[in-house]
Amino acid sequence: RKEVEQDPGPFNVPEGATVAFNCTYSNSASQSFFWYRQDCRKEPKLLMSVYSSGNEDGRFTAQLNRASQYISLLIRDSKLSDSATYLCVVNPGEGRRALTFGSGTRLQVQP
Amino acid sequence: NAGVTQTPKFRILKIGQSMTLQCTQDMNHNYMYWYRQDPGMGLKLIYYSVGAGITDKGEVPNGYNVSRSTTEDFPLRLELAAPSQTSVYFCASRHNPGQQNTEAFFGQGTRLTVV
Numbered sequence: 001r002k003e004v005e006q007d008p009g010p011f012n013v014p015e016g017a018t019v020a021f022n023c024t025y026s027n028s029a030s031q032s033f034f035w036y037r038q039d040c041r042k043e044p045k046l047l048m049s050v051y052s053s054g055n056e057d058g059r060f061t062a063q064l065n066r067a068s069q070y071i072s073l074l075i076r077d078s079k080l081s082d083s084a085t086y087l088c089v090v091n092p093g094e095g096r097r098a099l100t101f102g103s104g105t106r107l108q109v110q111p
Numbered sequence: 112n113a114g115v116t117q118t119p120k121f122r123i124l125k126i127g128q129s130m131t132l133q134c135t136q137d138m139n140h141n142y143m144y145w146y147r148q149d150p151g152m153g154l155k156l157i158y159y160s161v162g163a164g165i166t167d168k169g170e171v172p173n174g175y176n177v178s179r180s181t182t183e184d185f186p187l188r189l190e191l192a193a194p195s196q197t198s199v200y201f202c203a204s205r206h207n208p209g210q211q212n213t214e215a216f217f218g219q220g221t222r223l224t225v226v
Binding site: 004008034042043044045046049087098099100101102103104 | 142144146151152153154155156159169201205214215217218219220
């Protein structure tokens with residue numbers, strides 16, 4: 001089983017739609033969680049951290065469910081500029097010092 | 112601040128050649144990482160370093176070597192290039208992971224093709 005699993009997509013949605021991505025992680029000791037965005041042929045960039053209580057940043061909402069070991073990202077009112085690959089990222093903890101990346105979910109927002 | 116700078120941006124190597132991918136950061140981050148990303152895949156950790164003089168293997172270290180003589184620089188060495196090393200290589204750095212939610216900053220990547 002992969003440490004971090006995501007649906008690869010692509011998710012094709014119209015502008016203005018609401019779209020949700022899920023991600024599961026296998027290590028129950030994982031300590032911190034992130035969503036990164038990666039545009040085509042570019043480096044990943046932090047979209048938002050994910051906190052236990054859930055958090056929101058404008059049109060983006062992230063949720064963490066430790067009991068079920070999954071993380072979600074909700075994008076409301078999708079824009080064309082949201083088209084990208086969204087990477088679920090986990091800090092495994094337990095003395096490991098590098099982030100573990102999911103394979104990413106590709107989103108294509110269409111006019 | 113330039114952030115994380117990688118050179119070169121593109122490179123074509125012949126099988127068996129060697130090269131060094133350069134990475135430097137000006138944010139005084141202790142932790143630095145090398146990842147590779149194959150088409151349509153996530154990032155896989157090659158090597159990482161928690162400070163000058165300290166390096167450790169990641170998930171896919173075979174065929175690579177690293178050194179960390181200074182806080183700023185973390186070069187990745189390919190000794191005998193193989194077609195399986197064709198990939199995009201990203202260097203990243205991070206500050207004080209003891210604070211759990213610190214952001215990792217990435218360089219722009221090096222696109223390497225081995226023919």
